[in-house]
Amino acid sequence: MKVTYSGTNGSLTERELGKVQSKFSKLSKLVERRGEKGAHVVITKTRHLQKAEVTMNFHDHALVGVGSDGSVFTALCEAIDKLEKQVAKQSARWRDTTRSGKKGSAPKPPEVEAAKEPAPARVVRVTAHQRRKPMTVEEAIMELGDRTHYAFRSADSDHTAVIVRRKDGHIDLIEG
Numbered sequence: 588m589k590v591t592y593s594g595t596n597g598s599l600t601e602r603e604l605g606k607v608q609s610k611f612s613k614l615s616k617l618v619e620r621r622g623e624k625g626a627h628v629v630i631t632k633t634r635h636l637q638k639a640e641v642t643m644n645f646h647d648h649a650l651v652g653v654g655s656d657g658s659v660f661t662a663l664c665e666a667i668d669k670l671e672k673q674v675a676k677q678s679a680r681w682r683d684t685t686r687s688g689k690k691g692s693a694p695k696p697p698e699v700e701a702a703k704e705p706a707p708a709r710v711v712r713v714t715a716h717q718r719r720k721p722m723t724v725e726e727a728i729m730e731l732g733d734r735t736h737y738a739f740r741s742a743d744s745d746h747t748a749v750i751v752r753r754k755d756g757h758i759d760l761i762e763g
Contacts, residue, residue, distance in 0.1 A: 588615035589623060594630035595659075603660040610667045617674050618645055628666075630659060639663040641670050646681050650674060721745060724760060731758075 588611055599607065611626065618624045626643040638655040639662040650673045654665025721742035722730070727750050731737040734752070741748045741762065749761040 588612070588619065589625040590628060591625065592628045592630070594628075595632050598659050599663075607660070607663055607667070610664065614667060614671055614674065617671065617678065618643070626670075628663070630663070637662045639666040641666045643670070645674055645677055648677055650677065724748075724750070728758060 590608075590611055614626075615624065624643060624645070626641055629640045629642075631638045631640075635657060636655055637657065637659045638653070639659065641652045641663075643650055650670055652666040652668070652670030652673065654662040654667075654669065656662040656665065719740060721740045723742050727737055727739045727748070730739070731750055731752065736749055736751045738747060738749045740746070744762065747763050749763075751759045751761065753759060
């Protein structure tokens with residue numbers, strides 16, 4: 588795993604740097620399946636608080652682990668531990684979604700529904716009745732109520748029109 592540091596990281600001893608490198612090698616075993624990955628470490632200091640932020644990409648997701656403590660080493664270890672948890676969670680999520688039955692799954696039973704004939708299309712004929720007065724689109728929407736469709740004679744064009752309520756709640760107007 589390629590690790591790049593930025594910020595003030597001069598306060599790590601050789602022993603602490605070795606421990607951090609071993610944590611990154613453990614993380615690289617979890618991450619590097621297809622090619623070498625990289626991590627970017629940013630260390631900032633605010634008064635007496637050290638903040639470490641480790642960023643990497645994994646399965647097209649940006650994972651960020653943030654740790655803060657009085658010591659740079661402790662903050663960096665905390666950030667790496669949080670990143671390990673995110674990697675484990677993301678790899679489990681990826682594994683579960685890609686196991687959708689492509690390899691090694693039991694064959695599906697043949698569907699019984701295939702033998703049935705499709706239901707004939709429902710035909711609704713609307714005749715313009717002279718006793719009904721033409722409606723505007725707004726009046727037809729009010730008459731629609733909880734039904735899925737409503738046929739009416741348009742006041743604008745004196746032609747038959749249909750208002751259809753879709754499943755997503757929007758209303759369509761079909762003019763004939």
